[in-house]
Amino acid sequence: MKSSEIFIEQKLEERRIAGNFRALKTPNNLVDFCSNDYLGFARSAGLKDKIEREIKRTGVIANGSTGSRLLTGNSQYAEELENYLSSLYGCEGALLFNSGYDANVGLFSSLPQRGDTIICDELIHASIIDGARLSYANRYIFKHNDLGSLEEKLKHAKGNCYVAIESIYSMDGDSPPVNEILNLTDKYNANLIIDEAHAVGLHGLGLVGNELKDRVFARVVTFGKALGCHGAVVLSSRLLRDYLVNFARSFIYTTAPPFHQLVSIKMAFELLAVSAAEIELLRDNITLFKQNLHPEAKNLLTDSDSPIQCIVLKSNEAAKKMSAGLQHAGLDVRPILSPTVPAGGERIRICLHSFNTPVEIYLLTNFINHFINAK
Secondary structure, three states, rough: OHHHHHHHHHHHHHHHOOOOOOOOOOOOOEEOOOOOOOHHHHHHHHHHHHEEEHHHHHHHOOOOOOOOOOOOOOOOHHHHHHHHHHHHHHHOOOEEEHHHHHHHHHHHHHHHHOOEEEEOOOOOOOHHHHHHHOOOOEEEOOOOHHHHHHHHHHOOOOOOEEEEEEEOOOOOOOOOOHHHHHHHHHOOOOOEEEEEOOOEEEEEEEOOOOHHHHHHHHHHHOOOOOOOOOOOEEEEHHHHHHHHHOHHHHHHHOOOOOHHHHHHHHHHHHHHEEEEEEEEHHHHHHHHHHHHHHHHHHHOOOOOOOOOEEEEEOHHHHHHHHHHHHHOOOOOEEEEEOOOOOOOOEEEEEEEOOOOOHHHHHHHHHHHHHHHOOO
């Protein structure tokens, strides 16, 4: 066996011993309490019909985009979609990326330069961490949603400073004090970048409303959660959009999204505009879930009013055991293990949806209550 293969086997064995070995799973027939499809758009026959009708209307038959957008992959439809999104969000510029990961990597790897500073919440998404690592900027972490910790880091920032937060955090489901953070970034002449991936849907277009948008340097909105399709957009000034077209490698050196993806994005936003009933159902399901947990289980919940509800069990084995029991009961709930979350933060991560029925939610909460009480 080659030394490289020995290394690979050793690293995989370390994961097996630690109980956090990852493996791919195919879709199942369990009740969905796992996916990010908060409003059911990914399974929506209505959205599929809108997409097919829009494709037929345009007469475009291309299967692929044929190249990067700076070569042959651009289209009038892509530019019209970006103009539509910039108008919808009330900003000057919008630039599409193939995924939320690509958007964050492109933004954070290209914008901050040597001598600049990036300050991230400790629970920020891996894509932002990876983008920041690719830059030559100084990097700091502040304690989760802790204004004092953030200000301490801002006091030591050099060069152009970029602060990165999420409007709803993917692993805890909670939200930051955006107004107070903006007051700090204004005070220290820093630039706030907000990832809105998990806020779209429950909060309409996101948590950053008209009263705050002009104070936010850039927003990243992804389409693979509540919008049920794929891709992302960086919302910004026209100046930053032009910069990313010229310097963001994850935009420049990749094949552009195919036409079907562009249409899916446009039709998903049109559907979102008339989905008040689905959003209200989602809110009701979040309330129902939390109301039906016993106090012992509520004590283990993260502080979240979003569709992401987590029971922190503090060990990989406990998280896997509860998840296995829920799946045996017909409910698709997955464990989140370290190192995805820090040691001691292992949990089950429950995603609630507008299409989950009260019966399904009662089954879920009854199992959790029984499991916690039996410990």
